[in-house]
Every structure is written in C-alpha cells, then in structure tokens.
Amino acid sequence: MENEKAITDKAKKTKTTLDDLPFGTDEQIERMAQTYTKEIPANISSRMLYNDILRIAWPSMIERTLAAFVSMVAMMMVGNLGPWAIASVGFASMPRMLMVTMIMGIHVGSTAMIARSRGANDREKANAYFRQTLIIGVVASVVIGAAGYAFSDMLIRLMGASEESTLTGGITYLKIQCAGFIFIGIPITITAALRGVGNTRSPMIYNTIAAVVNVLLNFLLIEGRFGFPPLGIAGTSIATLAGQAVATIIAVYTVLRKNNYLCLDLKVRIRIDFGKLREILKIGMPTMGEQIILRMGMILVNRVVASLGTNDFTAHQICMNFLNLTMINGESISISASALMGQSIGKKRPDIAQAYTSRCRKTGLAFALLLSVLFAILRNPLTKLYTDEAAVVQTSAFLILILAAYQPFQASQFIVSGALRGAGDTFAIAVMNFFFALLMRPILAALAVFTLGLGAAGAWYAFLTDQVIRSILISKRFSSGKWKKVFFKK
DSSP, X not given: OHHHHHHHHHHHHTOOGGGGSOOOOHHHHHHHHTSOOOOOOTTOOHHHHHHHHHXXXXXXXXXXXXXXXXXXXXXXXXXXXXXXHHHHHHHHHHHHHHHHHHHHHHHHHHHHHHHHHHHTTOHHHHHHHHHHHHHXXXXXXXXXXXXXXXXXXXXXXXXXXXXXXXXXXXXXXXXXXXXXXXXXXXHHHHHHHHHHTTXXXXXXXXXXXXXXXXXXXXXXXXXXXXXXXXXXXXXXXXXXXXXHHHHHHHHHHHHHOTTSSSOOOTTSOOOOOHHHHHHHHHHHHHHHHHHHHHHHHHHHHHHHHHTTOHHHHHHHHHHHHHHHHHHHHHHHHHHHHHHHHHHHHHTTOHHHHHHHHHHHHHHHHHHHHHHHHHHHHHHHHHHTTTOOOHHHHHHHHHHHHHHHHTHHHHHHHHHHHHHHHHTTOOHHHHHHHIIIIIIIHHHHHHIIIIISOOTHHHXXXXXXXXXXXXXXXXXXXXXXXXXXXXXXXX
C-alpha cells in the first residue's frame, strides 16, 4: 500500500498538462491532423505548456551544463601540459563521442516508446519497454567498447594525428575510455528511459555527482597532487571514467527503487521481447545512423583543420568545447520536445503535440539569442582561459564570433528534430543529415580552407551554412504535418 502511495506521489511530480486532458477520438485526430493550428483547448493556457517544457528541460540543462563545464575545466587543466595535450584529447574525443552518440541514437527509440506508454497511462508497458532498453544498452556498450579498444590506434590515426606526442596521448586516452565503456553506456541507457516518463531530475543528480568526482580526480591525477602520481593524459581519462562509474552505481540504484514509475523489479526475469525490440529499433536505428553520419562529418572537418597544424587545430578544439556548451540549450529543450511529443501521441492529441513543439522552439530561440550576445562580448577572455599562445587566442576569438552567429539556427534545428524523433519520424532527418553533415559540410570546409585560404575559420563558415539550411528544411518538414501519420496507427 505504501509503495502505491509513493508511486502516486512520484506521478504528481511528473504530472503534465496532458494528464488532465481527455484522449483524442478518431474523428478529432483526423480533423486536427489535416491542418496546422495554433489553437489550444480552452481549459489550458500557454503558461501550463511552458511549465511542462521547463519542468523537463531545466534538470537536463543543469546536468549538461555541468558536464560541459567539467569538459572545459579538464581541457584547461590538460592545457597546462602544452598545446599538444589539448590536441591529443581532441583527437581521442572524436571517436569517443562517435561511440557515445551511437548508444544515445539507439535509445531515442526507447525514449519515444516509453513516453507513449506514459502518455497512455500504461505503467506496465512502460516498464516492459524499459527492460528491453536495458538489454540493448548493455549489449551495445560491450560490443562498441570492445571494438573501440581493438581499433584505438587506427582510430586516432584516422582522426588526423601524426605527431608522436599527440598520437601517443590520444591512443592512451581512448583505450582507457573503451576499457570501461560499460560505465558510460549504462547511465546513458537509464537516462534515456527516465526521460521518456519526464523524469530528468534523477539523471541530473547522478550526473552532477559524477561531474564533481571527475573534476576532483582531474585535479589530483593530471599533474599529481597530494601524493597522487602525475598521470597526465591518462589521468584525465581515468578521472572521466571514474565519474561515470559513480553515475552508473547511482543510476542503477535509482531504478531499483520500487516507488519509481520505471522500476527494475529483480523478481521479473528480463527476457528478449522481439516485438518491443523491433519497435524501439525501428525508431532508434535511423537515429543511430544519423548520429554516426553527423560524427563522421565532424571527423572529416576536423581532419581538414588538423592539416593546418597544431595551433590552428588547438584553436579549433577550444571552440569545439564552446560548441558543446552551446548545444546544451537546444539538446535540453529537445528532450522536452521528444518526451512531450511521445506523451501526446500516447494521449492521441496532435493539437497539443503542435503546441508543445511551437513553445519549445520559442524557448530555445530566446536562450540562443542570449548565448549569441554573451559569446560575442566575452570571446577574448573566454579563449584565454585555455591558453596564452597569442596565435591560438586570436584564431579562437574569431571562431567564437562565427559560433555566436549560428546559435538561433542550431537551437531551432535541434528542437524541431527532437519533436520529429518523438513522433518516430527519424528517417527524413537521417537523410538530411547524411547530405548536409557528411557531404556538404566537409566539402565546403575543404573548399574554404584549401581553395579560399580561410584557415580554421573556413571550417566554421561551413558549420554556419549547414546549420542555416538544415534549420529551414527541418522546420518545413515539421510544418508539412507528415509526422502526424503516427496518430492513425493502432
């Protein structure tokens, strides 16, 4: 009885406007799906919708901000070893992020299916999808980690590393990450499931604790303090992995608690359900392919910049750190868009799905404009946090200006894509990303760098062009209403 009350209390904390709305009828769905309307039901207000969006987004925003700052602080600490060390971590971070985004891409399907079950108030089904999510997460983490470890030498060379110092440092960092990749994959898996039911607070808590552990161990291990050995590049990789191991323990404990909406009941045997796996993978696999495409496109651009030399590549990596920081806005609100779209589908309310997406985009644009102004004003002092090398500072400051210019386009593209993924419309996004991220962006970067002689800035002009065009096309895809066909599926 106590457990049922606890579950009810938990549900109240993640209650959405959708919970108080009736399920849409087939007639209503057909009528609403034929037109794009800005109208919302008379008994709800924009403020209620914004509250739902921010309730889901703010914990994720804090979580991702901390993760980005940890990455930035680690890079600053590594920078004390010299520009070569920043370049080494940069080379290793590219394949690592490719591996991470593969796991995250698969779990877009998990978030969507769990969100739909939550919207339909079917807790048993949500937990059934959660068990399949855990199977996918564990298997994928082991396979990807083993492959990354086996081919780490080749991967670092493929990234463009050629100098002995950066090559050795990059391989060392990547091998440590791959050896413990299960501790990276499990928190991602559990986080994706929790987001489906609108629970972003728990991931915020365990990822915040992981961030604290990471920073502390970076301080102790990179240069060796308070009796700890100076491990350099290996130290920062160990620190990152240790933080993730702590996050894994807390994340598992979170889902073992029976008062959570999603609960891993050890009395229920985890078996493969091919039907539910297919539903998850049908949405997740195109997104995983999309993420691979995006990262491969980024790798191609990085190789172009790496050919310019250590200073230009170091400036590029510094700005990539800031790029990761700016992505927090779009990605956090994208999580709200995906979760609320999925829950709207479970409730059979395309009108509310449209209303949520519209307000998600407006929220993201407001934050994006603020970021643009701040980066433009603070570009020089921000760059000097990493290095005092005059050439690197000058190049980085200019790149940050370009980064500031495309913030609104990046935010819009992320958020609307998140809504489309929540609806299961992942194939169209994957096709767009294949063309723009894997083909157009690297080609434009190469032309700007080698033909026009624009240096590292040429690559960032390519980023700007890509974001502007992709933002427009993805917005048109949403406005076309093709994603609404999911409401007609039984």
